[in-house]
Amino acid sequence: MAIKLIGYSLSPSTLRVIATLNILGVEFDPAPPASFADIKSPEYLAEKNPFGKIPVLIDDGFTIYESRPIARYIVSKYQGKYNKNILIPDDIQKAAIVDQYISAETCYFNPPLASVIYEENFKKHNEGSGPDAEMIKSQLEKAAKVLDVYEKILEGKEFLTGSDITLADVFHYPTVAFVAHGHKDLWENRPNVKRWINNIFKNEGVKKTSEDHPAPAPKNE
Ligand SMILES: N[C@@H](CCC(=O)N[C@@H](CS)C(=O)NCC(=O)O)C(=O)O
Known part of the structure; x- marks a missing residue:
């Protein structure tokens, strides 16, 4: 089925x-x-x-x-059933580090940027009122502090856990795709974050997903 x-x-x-x-x-x-x-x-x-x-x-x-x-x-x-791509390695410690970065995405990276996406893309539809500029500003400031940490984590690396993409990197893609519309400055002056984002979007599966379903530009302003 x-x-x-x-x-x-x-x-x-x-x-x-x-x-x-x-x-x-x-x-x-x-x-x-x-x-x-x-x-x-x-x-x-x-x-x-x-x-x-x-x-x-x-x-x-x-x-x-x-x-x-x-x-x-x-x-x-x-995983391994239809192709050879690996998103979570078998090695227990390597898998634990993937989970560590999934938690970082869930707890630190996503919340401020998800608030920005909600304000800019969905609030008007859901609540009838437009985006709250103050709220967006404060959430972007929070996100910038998180990205300062990512900039250090990603030093000398292609992806969060090293040279291969994992589920942790993939989880960041939709948020990045949405905020890319107005807030690319978040990574333009953070070269490690910028390289990492480019690497994620070069992955065939991410590329297909983002081409089939492009993140829409905000319509709420
Ligand atoms: N933590 C949940 C978030 C789910 C969520 O907020 N989904 C949104 C769309 S991205 C939704 O269902 N919105 C409709 C609504 O809240 O009525 C997940 O990762 O699945």
């Missing part, structure tokens, strides 16, 4: 899963909800995701939500 991915390709969290599927060569059926109201319906909350969010993956009767655990599940089940 084909894997079903409930989500919109305009959603950064959905793109995180699509990139993982593409890199590992896993075929799937995209299943966008009929509307945003759909993901708040009693059926969706009961059967798919009680938090009323996308993405949700359904694989052979198994249902899972939250993009990062979905991607980890895809790696555990399908």
